[in-house]
Amino acid sequence: MFSKEDKLSPKDITILLLYLYFILSLVFIGVTIYEDIKLEYWDLSFKNGQVSWYNDWIQAGYTSAVNEIIIESRKCQAFPINVWEERVNLVNIACIQDAQSQQPQATTSDSWNLEDLTDNEVAEGLQ
DSSP states (O other), X not given: OOOTTOOOOHHHHHHHHHHHHHHHHHHHHHHHHHHHHHXXXXXXXXXXXXXXXXXXXXXXXXXXXXXXXXHHHTTTSOEEEEETTEEEEEOOHHHHHHHHHHSOOOOTTTSOOGGGSOHHHHHHHXX
């Protein structure tokens, strides 16, 4: 590529070093300005009590999840909730209370006495 006759003169080396210095200076100034703006934005958002966009997204996610749980609970059926590897089934307690209030209460004539049952009936009931 370069032959021995193509040597860089001291003037060419000086110009090359000045270009490198100029480019590195622009990069340094740009990074410094970016960091100052970023820090100023974050400081102002917390000092003024404003919530950052990240916190807004988190809050929107929580609100959406709770709204979906409320909608599912109105169906009065058990529905699964998964968090990582944990899974639980939820049901609206008002639905259970309504179902219990609608069931007829057992009267004394409907109830049975353990003494009236034979031993075979008791054994079958325990199994």
